[in-house]
Amino acid sequence: MMMNLDDDIAAWAATVRLPDTQAAAVFQQIVATPAPGPPAAPRLDPSWWRHFTADFTARMVSSTRPVRQAV
């Protein structure tokens, strides 16, 4: 039986090629993976405002306390 070398190599290639069904399954598995989100923007600690107002209030109270006069 005479066959062309290219035909023989193509016949072998068909046996090792990834079947479309398996390729589709791989695709579905990959796209089901969560995509990486954008990098988080730098921001202040959420407790910053609470600490700031507490500190500010404490300073305000202490600064308005009447000073004891020497007799």
Next chain:
Amino acid sequence: MDREAEFGRLYEAHRAAVHAYFTGRTGDPQLAADLMQDVFLRVWQHLEKLTGMPDGRHRAWIFTVARNLSVDAHRHQHTRAGAEQALAREPPPVLQPASTPVIAAERAAVVGQAIRHLPEPQRITLTMAAAGEMTSAELAAALGVPAGTVRYRLSLARRAVAEALDRYDDPAENT
């Protein structure tokens, strides 16, 4: 940007070539599918970077990842074990008279065995050309070698396969 559609376009354009590369490298189409999945997972994770590139750069980027991944896999001996298992699974060619489809299947097995015994650069190049249906220029870009080197490797590989088929066609003459 529709991420999935964009990824799908890249996947369809390059999956056969990447799978053929790993098949040539490992000798095992199933292990090649696992490695291909790892490559495209990285594509999925870095899709924004890839979509910013001109089309011609995609293949180079993807094959850089593939080559690095392959080296890692070799480091862990997975690919070597896969190649040996694939070799062990390969049935020896049957040499009695048979029908045309059986003869075609036998010849494909002879081709497969001959390719498995090629030096790795020739094996990868021929597998990518045949199973990945890539041109010499595409192979050169993917493998990072000159197109002349690709053509030389293909020529040597095809000659070795042709000799194996000659021995199969006429075993008496070649003994």
